[in-house]
Amino acid sequence: MFQILLLLGSLLLHEQGSQAAPLVKGNCTQKCGEVTIPFPFGIGTGCFLDEWYEIVCQESSNGSVPVLNKANLRVLNISLPDYNGNTNGIINVSLPILYSSNVSCGVNKSFAPVSLKGSQFVFSESRNVFAAVGCGIRFLMDDTKSAIIGCTSSCGADNDVVGNVTCSGSDGCCQTTITSDLQAFSVNFQPNNGTVGNNECKYAFLGDRSQFVPATTDFDELRASGRFAAVLEWGIAESSEPALEIYNYDYISGDSYYCSTVGFNLGYRVAMPFLQCSCRGGFTGNPYIRHGCEDIDECEDPANRCSGRKCVNRRGYYDCVEGRGSNTIKFLLIGIGAGLGALLLLLFLWLSYKFMMKRKEIKLKERYFKQNGGLLLQQQLHSSENNVDNSKLFDSKDLEKATDNFNKNRILGQGGQGTVYKGMLADGGIVAIKKSKAIDKGKVEQFINEIAILSQINHRNVVKLLGCCLETELPLLVYEFIPNGTLFQYLHAPNEEFIVSWDTRLRIATEVAGALSYLHSSASIPIYHRDIKSTNILLDDKYCAKVADFGTSKSVMLDQTHVTTRVQGTFGYLDPEYFQSSQFTDKSDVYSFGVVLVELLTGQKPISFLRDDEERNLASYFLLSMDDNRLFDIVDAEVLKQGKKEGIVAFASLARSCLNLHGKTRPPMKEVAIELERIRKLENPAMKHGHTQEKRKTKTCWESAVSTDIIALPDQQSFVSIESSYTSSI
Ligand SMILES: *[C@@H]1O[C@H](CO)[C@@H](O)[C@H](O)[C@H]1NC(C)=O
Ligand SMILES: *[C@@H]1O[C@H](CO)[C@@H](O)[C@H](O)[C@H]1NC(C)=O
Ligand SMILES: *[C@@H]1O[C@H](CO)[C@@H](O)[C@H](O)[C@H]1NC(C)=O
Ligand SMILES: *[C@@H]1O[C@H](CO)[C@@H](O)[C@H](O)[C@H]1NC(C)=O
Ligand SMILES: *[C@@H]1O[C@H](CO)[C@@H](O)[C@H](O)[C@H]1NC(C)=O
Ligand SMILES: *[C@@H]1O[C@H](CO)[C@@H](O)[C@H](O)[C@H]1NC(C)=O
Ligand SMILES: *[C@@H]1O[C@H](CO)[C@@H](O)[C@H](O)[C@H]1NC(C)=O
Ligand SMILES: *[C@@H]1O[C@H](CO)[C@@H](O)[C@H](O)[C@H]1NC(C)=O
Numbered sequence: 117m118f119q120i121l122l123l124l125g126s127l128l129l130h131e132q133g134s135q136a137a138p139l140v141k142g143n144c145t146q147k148c149g150e151v152t153i154p155f156p157f158g159i160g161t162g163c164f165l166d167e168w169y170e171i172v173c174q175e176s177s178n179g180s181v182p183v184l185n186k187a188n189l190r191v192l193n194i195s196l197p198d199y200n201g202n203t204n205g206i207i208n209v210s211l212p213i214l215y216s217s218n219v220s221c222g223v224n225k226s227f228a229p230v231s232l233k234g235s236q237f238v239f240s241e242s243r244n245v246f247a248a249v250g251c252g253i254r255f256l257m258d259d260t261k262s263a264i265i266g267c268t269s270s271c272g273a274d275n276d277v278v279g280n281v282t283c284s285g286s287d288g289c290c291q292t293t294i295t296s297d298l299q300a301f302s303v304n305f306q307p308n309n310g311t312v313g314n315n316e317c318k319y320a321f322l323g324d325r326s327q328f329v330p331a332t333t334d335f336d337e338l339r340a341s342g343r344f345a346a347v348l349e350w351g352i353a354e355s356s357e358p359a360l361e362i363y364n365y366d367y368i369s370g371d372s373y374y375c376s377t378v379g380f381n382l383g384y385r386v387a388m389p390f391l392q393c394s395c396r397g398g399f400t401g402n403p404y405i406r407h408g409c410e411d412i413d414e415c416e417d418p419a420n421r422c423s424g425r426k427c428v429n430r431r432g433y434y435d436c437v438e439g440r441g442s443n444t445i446k447f448l449l450i451g452i453g454a455g456l457g458a459l460l461l462l463l464f465l466w467l468s469y470k471f472m473m474k475r476k477e478i479k480l481k482e483r484y485f486k487q488n489g490g491l492l493l494q495q496q497l498h499s500s501e502n503n504v505d506n507s508k509l510f511d512s513k514d515l516e517k518a519t520d521n522f523n524k525n526r527i528l529g530q531g532g533q534g535t536v537y538k539g540m541l542a543d544g545g546i547v548a549i550k551k552s553k554a555i556d557k558g559k560v561e562q563f564i565n566e567i568a569i570l571s572q573i574n575h576r577n578v579v580k581l582l583g584c585c586l587e588t589e590l591p592l593l594v595y596e597f598i599p600n601g602t603l604f605q606y607l608h609a610p611n612e613e614f615i616v617s618w619d620t621r622l623r624i625a626t627e628v629a630g631a632l633s634y635l636h637s638s639a640s641i642p643i644y645h646r647d648i649k650s651t652n653i654l655l656d657d658k659y660c661a662k663v664a665d666f667g668t669s670k671s672v673m674l675d676q677t678h679v680t681t682r683v684q685g686t687f688g689y690l691d692p693e694y695f696q697s698s699q700f701t702d703k704s705d706v707y708s709f710g711v712v713l714v715e716l717l718t719g720q721k722p723i724s725f726l727r728d729d730e731e732r733n734l735a736s737y738f739l740l741s742m743d744d745n746r747l748f749d750i751v752d753a754e755v756l757k758q759g760k761k762e763g764i765v766a767f768a769s770l771a772r773s774c775l776n777l778h779g780k781t782r783p784p785m786k787e788v789a790i791e792l793e794r795i796r797k798l799e800n801p802a803m804k805h806g807h808t809q810e811k812r813k814t815k816t817c818w819e820s821a822v823s824t825d826i827i828a829l830p831d832q833q834s835f836v837s838i839e840s841s842y843t844s845s846i
Contacts, residue, residue, distance in 0.1 A: 138410075139402045148173035149180035154196055154402050156352055165352060168235040184209070187232055192345060196402060197392040204349045204392055206240065208324070211346040213339070216250065216305040216318035223342060231300035236351045241296040243347040245325045249289045249335060250318030254306040257294075265301075267292040268308050283330035291330075294322070322346045352391050352404065372399045372409035372432070391687070398432035433524045481512065481587040508583030510594055514542060515585055519549055538597065546597040547582060552590050567593070570666055573643075577631035579654060579664040598662050603712075604650035606659075608721055618758040620659065621716040622767075622796045627661040628653055629789035632709060635663075636702045636785045644700060648708035649689045649722070650715055688722030688733060693779045703779035706788065710774025714738045717767060719752035735775050742772055763799035770795070 139154040140146045144163035146153065148171060156165030159182075164170045170185040182191040184207070192208035211230060215221040232238065248255035251271035267290035283289040303320045317339060324345040338344065375393040395401055395409035402408040414420045414434035415427035422436035455462075518539030519526050526537045528548060537549045570581040585592040600606070603624060607616060628648075635643045645652075645666065652665045689711045691704035711722055714734055722734045731737035741750045747768050748756065755764060770791050776782045783791070 138405060138408055141405060145173070148182040151182050151191060151193055153182060153194060155404050155408075157194055168237070187230060187235065187237070188228075189230060190343070196404075197351075197394050205351060206243070207237070207348040207350055209346055209348055210343045211322055213319050213321040213342055213344060214303045216253075221317035221319060221339065229300065229302040232348070233299050235299070236353050237299070237348045238296065239294060239298040239301075239322060240347040240349045241294055241298070243325055244294060244322050245291050245328060246294055246320070246322050247283060247289065247291040247328060247330075248303070248318070248320035249339070250305070251288055251316065252308050253318050254308045255290070255318075255320045256304040256306060257301040265292060265294055265298075270308070281330045281333070281335070289330060289335075291328075372396055372411075373403035375403070396432065430524060435524060484589055485586045508594075510583050510585040510592070512585050512587040512592070515539065515549055515592055515594070517542070518547065522551065539594075548595045548597045550593040550595065552593065573635070575631050575634050577627045577661050577663060578635070579662045595664075598654040598656050598664070600655040600657060600659060602651045603653040603655060603661065606655055607650060607715060607719060615754055616719075618755045619796075619800055621755065622763075622792065622799060624653070624655075624659075624661045625713055625716055625767075626789065626792040626796055628663060628712065629709065629785060629792050631661070631663045632705060633785040633789040636705070642702065644702060645705050645708075646700060647686060647689075648705055648712060649686050650712055653712070688735075691779065692777060701779055702785065703782045706774050706782045706785055707779070709785070709788065710771050710782075711735050713767070713771035713774060717752065717755060717764070717771060718750050719754070720750075738768075739772065739775060742768065760799055763795050766791070766795045766798070 139152060140158060141155050141163055144155075145159045148159060153159060153171050155163070157169045157171050158164035159171045159173055167186050168184075171182045171191065172185045173180045174183050175181075183189065184191055190210040192210060194207050195203075195205060197203065197205040214229065215223055218224070246255075246257065246265060246267070248267060248269060250269055252269075254266060254268050256266040268285060269288060269290040270286055271288040281287050281289050283291045301322070305318050305320075319339060321344045324347050327345050373393055373395050375391055393403035395403050398412055398414070399409040400412050401410045411429070411431050413429045415429045420427060420434055425436040425438055428435045428437050516522065518541050519537040522537055526539065528536045528538050535551050537551065539547050539549045541547060567581065567584050571583070574580070579598060580596040582594045582596060584594060632645065632648070635645060643666075645663065647665060648663075652663065654662045654664045656662055689708040691700075691707035693707075694700050694704040711734060714720075715722060718734070718738065720734055720737075723732060724734070727737055731740060738750065741747060747765070751759075751764060751768075759767075770783075770788065774782055774788065
């Protein structure tokens, strides 16, 4: 009764309705028949991104049917990329079947083969299968460019499709997979072994794997229908208006959405990068429209009852707070009056419930611990000799306490791998706690390996992993807390207050280079970071650099068994060679670091809408300027003021060699670190003599984080100690 009353109360408290988040631009039509058409797709002028995304709503006897106008394809469904579900944007289409002969196949209308060339669409490699039906035939896909795709089919004695078809190639039907860059094809029907009757119908099609089940397919119906469902993957060009708007507005990710660059492995051909954006958890709508991701009112979801407390919707999440509405109080009073006798019974039930839950919780913890590879980790930690307690297994209760039950007010940030909370441990230590996203079971081993490897890294310029907790459904990682934000924020802060001195820039570059060099060569197993960018370089209370976010990094050993067809990284920092070959090497990290060097030198963002087309990418802008002898036009004013010409030129040529298109000719990280150290000494002999010209409000590694009006010049001793500890760490 209690429960029912409370439920009634909470229902009464949340009566206000919600509006659906916008999926289309302005007043554009949102639906054609049953199909929702999200921007960049659209119906009518001004509603779609470009001609490839134009949808025409055709009336037929069955109602309205959406058609992709330029590709002339019937659309069954369009879905936006789902970052949480790790799927690209897909379009379900109805694709024509290709016949060997009009006459023998009994078709009056012939369909032209579909071509998507010039668009940002591909036939999905993972979701489609190429299937062909006929006897003694070689079906070859034409026009596929990067590979030869086809299959061979033969039949039984009666020269017909055998009854129980599995489409194995010997039963009158064959199938094969396609390549990831397929944008167009036609089919060449070649006789395979002599006896091919010209009067029998042969046909081939590309079909949605999940819908083509040979054993239950009625092949006569299939042939007569003339169409089959297939799946396209779509994106938007990196240079298109919304892509640039997203980059310009809030680089790569806002609080309500997240974007990443996805590309396909095309061997050595021009790749097709596209931008994939998705609303973050707690938001819904269309990230391709500005302010298109709207906050979800979680309190409207009956699953989110606060069991007696009041549910309050906040941006991206909901809170349960004390205090009840007046309605609830009325109900409560009646409830207490009437239910006094029942209370004793309830108490008894509650106690036994509590007891059972406790038992269940312990069981669950054990299960999660096993599932998350806890045993594996314990084994690994015991087997390796050198680390004793580098990696600590935290108790889930302690971490809950530390983060105030993962209170939303403690959220520091949300990223691809999970949510980061600020927490205070029982001993007063401040930590950052990352709650991982669900990891798939097959990856547990890699995940554990990563924890084991990261916990062994002990470098002053790498964020320290203090430990983890595997007793919860989603594993928790505990890192040291780094208070002063990212290098990106520091460099590109809109206020003039923080001027980043040349010396600070050199120091940060040297520190990061040292850390990467350590990861590449000094750590027991080489580790590639794979996502070096200024937003992954954190600054501690003394503005020392700390390399963070090893979510995508891999140790070389693990990587050898892992073949990837999807290139991932951050647009603007991505090594073009890796993009084309899908082969990540240590030199790919060097390239990304080169972009960070240019960022430090020029003070400009890696992607900027303010620059011309071909200079939009900072790396190309920098290389073009170097070629034109315009280096000193693009160097940051502050650097020009403080730096020596010789040092700036050396720094620039180092950056240039890191950005070399051929990975082999880029210097290894170790050389980069040594060269940076040399430049730093060259630029700042003051470091040895103990006086400096610096009279600005700059923040440096050894000054306090809080800027005061009095600038304390560091004394000679602290310089020396910084220097020596720095050199020893390299
Ligand atoms: C959308 O429609 C409303 C009313 O139908 C109209 O007032 C408004 O101007 C329209 N907006 C645009 C951008 O056409
Ligand atoms: C109409 O829909 C029915 C059932 O979905 C289908 O069998 C029929 O072929 C459709 N007709 C046209 C003209 O698309
Ligand atoms: C179309 O795709 C959306 C998003 O994936 C999905 O929610 C919806 O159910 C799909 N519609 C149909 C008819 O399959
Ligand atoms: C679209 O394709 C996906 C992937 O194959 C499939 O799961 C889904 O059912 C399809 N939806 C429609 C409406 O055909
Ligand atoms: C099928 O017929 C169309 C005209 O209806 C013709 O253009 C086409 O060439 C024919 N194709 C074959 C393979 O005979
Ligand atoms: C094909 O065309 C012929 C004559 O042009 C017509 O009699 C027949 O009904 C058509 N068949 C179909 C399936 O439309
Ligand atoms: C054709 O098939 C026959 C038996 O079915 C086989 O003996 C012969 O080698 C085949 N020829 C070719 C060129 O595959
Ligand atoms: C093959 O056909 C038999 C009977 O027709 C059926 O029981 C069996 O399930 C079929 N096998 C497959 C793989 O569909």
